[in-house]
Amino acid sequence: MSFWADKIAADAQGPQIVNDSKTPSGRVHVGSLRGVVIHDTIYRALKQAGKPVKFIYGVDDYDALDTVPRYLDREKFERYLGWPLCNVPSPDDTAPGDRASDYAKYFMGEFLDVFEYLGVRPEIYYLRDLYRSGKLNPAIDRFLKNAHLVREAYKEVSKADRPSNWYPFQVICEHCGKIATTQVTDYQDGKVFYTCDPNATDYTQGCGHSGWVSPFDGNGKLPWKVEWVAKWELLGVTIELAGKDHSQKGGSRDVANVISRKVLGQQPPFHSPYEFILVNGTKMSSSKGIGSSAREIADLLPPQLLRFLMLRTPPRTAINFAPNYESITRVFRDYDNLIDKYRRETIANGGQPPELNEDWMALFYAQLNGEIQPYQPFELSTAISLLQVPHLDVEKEVAARSAEPLSDYDWQIARERISAAQKWLNDYADEEEKLVLYLDTIPERANQLSPEQVGYVEALLKTLATVESWDGESLQTALFATTRELDLKMPVAFSAIYLAFLNKERGPKAGPLLSYLDRQLVLDRLQAVLDLNRAAV
Numbered sequence: 055m056s057f058w059a060d061k062i063a064a065d066a067q068g069p070q071i072v073n074d075s076k077t078p079s080g081r082v083h084v085g086s087l088r089g090v091v092i093h094d095t096i097y098r099a100l101k102q103a104g105k106p107v108k109f110i111y112g113v114d115d116y117d118a119l120d121t122v123p124r125y126l127d128r129e130k131f132e133r134y135l136g137w138p139l140c141n142v143p144s145p146d147d148t149a150p151g152d153r154a155s156d157y158a159k160y161f162m163g164e165f166l167d168v169f170e171y172l173g174v175r176p177e178i179y180y181l182r183d184l185y186r187s188g189k190l191n192p193a194i195d196r197f198l199k200n201a202h203l204v205r206e207a208y209k210e211v212s213k214a215d216r217p218s219n220w221y222p223f224q225v226i227c228e229h230c231g232k233i234a235t236t237q238v239t240d241y242q243d244g245k246v247f248y249t250c251d252p253n254a255t256d257y258t259q260g261c262g263h264s265g266w267v268s269p270f271d272g273n274g275k276l277p278w279k280v281e282w283v284a285k286w287e288l289l290g291v292t293i294e295l296a297g298k299d300h301s302q303k304g305g306s307r308d309v310a311n312v313i314s315r316k317v318l319g320q321q322p323p324f325h326s327p328y329e330f331i332l333v334n335g336t337k338m339s340s341s342k343g344i345g346s347s348a349r350e351i352a353d354l355l356p357p358q359l360l361r362f363l364m365l366r367t368p369p370r371t372a373i374n375f376a377p378n379y380e381s382i383t384r385v386f387r388d389y390d391n392l393i394d395k396y397r398r399e400t401i402a403n404g405g406q407p408p409e410l411n412e413d414w415m416a417l418f419y420a421q422l423n424g425e426i427q428p429y430q431p432f433e434l435s436t437a438i439s440l441l442q443v444p445h446l447d448v449e450k451e452v453a454a455r456s457a458e459p460l461s462d463y464d465w466q467i468a469r470e471r472i473s474a475a476q477k478w479l480n481d482y483a484d485e486e487e488k489l490v491l492y493l494d495t496i497p498e499r500a501n502q503l504s505p506e507q508v509g510y511v512e513a514l515l516k517t518l519a520t521v522e523s524w525d526g527e528s529l530q531t532a533l534f535a536t537t538r539e540l541d542l543k544m545p546v547a548f549s550a551i552y553l554a555f556l557n558k559e560r561g562p563k564a565g566p567l568l569s570y571l572d573r574q575l576v577l578d579r580l581q582a583v584l585d586l587n588r589a590a591v
Contacts, residue, residue: 057415059099075112080123111176115158118234135258136232173422186272193284225274235260301327328369362420386434397428437475497557507550530565
């Protein structure tokens with residue numbers, strides 16, 4: 055069985071144009087990256103298969119501003135509700151480059167920075183340019199002349215009735231500048247008649263103006279389902295996937311497909327639905343400001359890890375991402391384990407990398423440069439713990455704990471992990487997930503050990519006094535061995551260690567935690583806790 059992107063590439067015939075797009079209605083959430091990475095992976099798979107391909111990405115900046123995100127000044131932006139996004143002022147007129155020019159370029163600029171970070175480099179196009187340059191004029195004329203067929207498509211697919219005087223076009227009102235409130239009811243001699251309806255939407259009011267105007271050269275736009283079809287024809291799109299919400303039976307993609315066949319007589323591009331990225335089970339929305347932004351998650355995860363997060367799960371399966379300790383350390387650990395397996399197989403093959411079969415493709419397409427480069431694993435959980443040990447030189451500790459001298463690439467990976475760990479601690483960790491190591495005083499709860507735990511601490515003191523190597527793996531083995539000797543359940547035993555050093559019953563991997571501390575400090579603390587609990591009896 056082939057990896058999903060390689061299968062699409064194998065089935066593709068002739069030159070391909072892969073397309074994706076985004077409406078920059080606000081800070082772009084991480085969920086939108088799934089479509090970006092999926093389309094980029096299809097593009098890479100086609101290139102890998104030696105097939106001619108181009109990847110393009112559209113900015114749907116002629117869409118209307120339909121809400122003011124909670125992180126913006128509502129008083130400033132409320133008056134622009136209903137305007138095309140490219141006509142709304144930038145939230146920061148001092149932003150670098152063209153981000154100061156308008157709302158759409160401000161938010162899209164941040165998202166495109168993430169593209170570059172992930173090694174995604176499509177050709178970017180803006181809808182404003184396609185409309186204002188006149189490139190979409192022929193499509194506009196054709197759809198207006200065949201409005202009856204468009205109405206039939208809506209009725210046929212989604213059972214949505216459009217009145218006989220409904221035309222698939224939205225004018226930018228000459229009087230108030232809104233595009234969301236205008237309704238076109240006639241098309242004659244190259245002009246449309248429109249009304250800016252006060253009751254057209256529930257989030258802004260039209261001004262009531264009406265009149266005849268040319269629909270060409272940027273004076274308005276096609277409704278997005280029709281616009282979708284116009285873009286396919288103009289740009290020659292052959293592959294475009296869509297999210298589950300647009301791919302439901304009778305949904306947006308079905309409507310667009312029928313319009314393409316009925317009005318243009320053309321087969322729509324290849325399509326397959328993909329699932330959402332959820333945060334704690336909730337779909338994220340950029341305009342509502344729900345969930346983590348793409349920029350924030352890119353600041354947290356190294357680029358290969360962020361691509362891996364998107365690719366290790368098949369497109370038709372939802373990703374439930376939450377940057378808590380368990381989830382984020384698991385992503386890093388899974389990636390490291392796969393890299394280590396690749397490294398071991400390469401060594402076993404006499405230095406020859408394993409064949410790129412389906413087992414390796416998620417890892418392969420997660421790379422920025424198309425090359426899997428092994429490294430000495432450095433666990434994120436270790437970095438998180440090290441950063442919380444007072445007076446510890448983290449990089450010196452990394453070097454001391456490495457099995458072999460670290461290469462430049464090993465250090466690059468290690469420093470990425472340290473940076474990610476620090477970012478997670480600063481911005482995402484709950485207080486319960488943070489370590490507070492009690493090095494100078496005995497924690498308040500350290501005198502609450504059960505008789506079984508007191509016995510474990512007593513036995514552990516003898517074991518740790520004689521353990522040969524004071525490293526995480528050796529200490530973890532010693533901790534487990536002592537629980538087996540006493541036939542004690544591990545959670546019960548290990549909570550005694552956490553109470554002795556952290557003042558809570560749970561914590562990170564105990565062996566590595568103790569290895570960060572001086573042996574004598576550990577022995578003295580365990581003896582003090584033992585004495586304290588005996589005195590309390």
